[in-house]
Amino acid sequence: MEPFDTFSSFYGMVIHRDFEPLYVDDYYARVFGYRSAEEIMSLGSLLPLIDESDHIEAKRAYQAVMDGEEPPRSRIFKNRDKHGKELTVLTVDHITEWGGQPALQISIVDLSAQIDASKRLAASEQRYRALLESSLQGIVVHRNFTILFCNRAAAELLGYDDDATLMRISSIKDVFLHEQQPLIEQQYQQLMRKGEAINEQVLQLQLADGSQCWAQLSQSRVLWGDEAAVQILMLDYSEQYYRQQQLELRANYDNLTLLMNRWAMTTTLQKEFSLCRKMQRPLCALLLDVDNFKQINDTHGHNCGDEVLKQLAWCCKQGIRDSDHAARWGGEEFLVLLPFAPLARACEIAEQLCDTIRKLEVFNQHTRVPLTVSIGVACLSPQDHTALSLVDRADKALYQAKHSGKDQVQIADGDGE
Numbered sequence: 001m002e003p004f005d006t007f008s009s010f011y012g013m014v015i016h017r018d019f020e021p022l023y024v025d026d027y028y029a030r031v032f033g034y035r036s037a038e039e040i041m042s043l044g045s046l047l048p049l050i051d052e053s054d055h056i057e058a059k060r061a062y063q064a065v066m067d068g069e070e071p072p073r074s075r076i077f078k079n080r081d082k083h084g085k086e087l088t089v090l091t092v093d094h095i096t097e098w099g100g101q102p103a104l105q106i107s108i109v110d111l112s113a114q115i116d117a118s119k120r121l122a123a124s125e126q127r128y129r130a131l132l133e134s135s136l137q138g139i140v141v142h143r144n145f146t147i148l149f150c151n152r153a154a155a156e157l158l159g160y161d162d163d164a165t166l167m168r169i170s171s172i173k174d175v176f177l178h179e180q181q182p183l184i185e186q187q188y189q190q191l192m193r194k195g196e197a198i199n200e201q202v203l204q205l206q207l208a209d210g211s212q213c214w215a216q217l218s219q220s221r222v223l224w225g226d227e228a229a230v231q232i233l234m235l236d237y238s239e240q241y242y243r244q245q246q247l248e249l250r251a252n253y254d255n256l257t258l259l260m261n262r263w264a265m266t267t268t269l270q271k272e273f274s275l276c277r278k279m280q281r282p283l284c285a286l287l288l289d290v291d292n293f294k295q296i297n298d299t300h301g302h303n304c305g306d307e308v309l310k311q312l313a314w315c316c317k318q319g320i321r322d323s324d325h326a327a328r329w330g331g332e333e334f335l336v337l338l339p340f341a342p343l344a345r346a347c348e349i350a351e352q353l354c355d356t357i358r359k360l361e362v363f364n365q366h367t368r369v370p371l372t373v374s375i376g377v378a379c380l381s382p383q384d385h386t387a388l389s390l391v392d393r394a395d396k397a398l399y400q401a402k403h404s405g406k407d408q409v410q411i412a413d414g415d416g417e
Contacts, residue, residue, distance in 0.1 A: 012029075013025045014105075019045050019058075020046075022099075028040065031081070034082055051086065053078065061075060072094050072251040072263065073092065074092045075093070076088065087112045088112050089108050089111060090111055090244065091107065093106060107247050138235070138236075139153070139233055141229050141230070142172045142232070144188075147172050148229055158208060160208050174206065177206055198220075203217060218232070218233040219233075254328040256306055257312075260328070262328070268325050272387075274387075276339060281339070282340060282379055282380060284342075285337055286336040286346060287335055288312070289373060291371075291373060291407060293308070293332040300369055307362055308369065312334060313326070313328065319349060319353050319356065325339075335391065336353075346379065350377050357372065358407065372406060373407070376401055376410055376411075376412065377415070378391070396413070397410040397413075
């Protein structure tokens with residue numbers, strides 16, 4: 001199953017430019033109390049849907065993503081529905097094109113019910129002891145990591161048969177990964193000394209059977225038997241964590257080839273460009289283009305064309321180091337970045353890619369599809385004042401490779417001198 005097959009209509013989507021809606025789906029509209037996407041479109045701006053206290057951050061985040069200063073990522077915002085009711089939503093940014101111009105696509109998940117449940121639990125001081133036992137949240141109370149109380153929900157979350165079995169472990173630290181334990185010890189001391197709660201911390205926990213899960217933890221200082229102790233509220237976060245990972249994957253990776261998409265690679269390119277210039281180390285770019293790709297699609301069909309692109313992506317990933325980067329740059333073009341690799345090594349890798357791809361066996365039924373690529377190579381030089389100028393020079397070298405007979409590697413002018 002492809003990673004994106006797990007997505008469903010549960011996720012709402014909106015595309016906007018400067019908060020002016022360009023496209024809205026019906027689920028997004030229903031989250032905010034509207035009957036249809038058309039009602040959202042008629043607002044003219046999405047800002048009324050965002051809590052006023054988050055307007056500045058929302059505008060800053062939008063500009064940072066559109067300018068390439070921050071990668072697309074997940075965020076949590078307070079929003080308002082049509083009737084003024086506060087909502088808490090998880091969003092993931094994704095730069096796309098609309099009408100030939102960049103725009104921001106946002107996938108959204110409504111977290112309000114989960115957040116409201118947590119708030120109600122925290123506010124129920126008078127029913128505290130009863131809620132400890134019956135809460136759907138896992139609750140553990142400990143002093144110096146010796147468990148004083150736990151409820152059944154905590155035992156179930158951590159994979160123990162019952163609360164009595166969980167009570168018998170020597171230390172609550174055992175449910176945290178080894179590398180997290182110093183942090184937990186530090187937070188315990190901080191809580192006991194200052195009493196300031198630590199809310200909504202997401203950590204990976206060790207379960208009784210040795211497996212792991214993601215949990216959202218809130219820690220606070222409480223009185224237990226007239227002495228200070230620490231209470232940990234635990235909420236299983238695994239499903240939400242993996243949803244978030246899937247959303248971020250969708251925003252940063254090409255669905256067909258599973259390589260980085262153009263927007264994610266642009267961010268990576270800028271970081272590597274800045275680092276290599278600062279350290280005065282080489283940075284090479286390889287721009288690959290499938291020869292006669294339109295003919296492949298026309299002759300053998302688009303399914304065959306898709307298989308060609310997937311095979312090329314595999315070759316790119318197999319032919320580079322873990323520290324290198326590969327992306328589907330657009331259409332049948334692929335961009336490979338080789339940080340700290342000198343030009344001679346970059347040319348060697350490019351020639352190897354040409355040879356490997358030439359030998360690929362892609363079939364349409366019983367007919368082998370001949371497959372070659374042309375590659376332009378450019379190495380960081382003083383004339384590259386921006387990261388994209390390096391790619392532009394690789395693109396010109398690619399053009400020369402195409403017009404010199406295809407199925408070959410060409411070096412950008414001046415780089416081979």
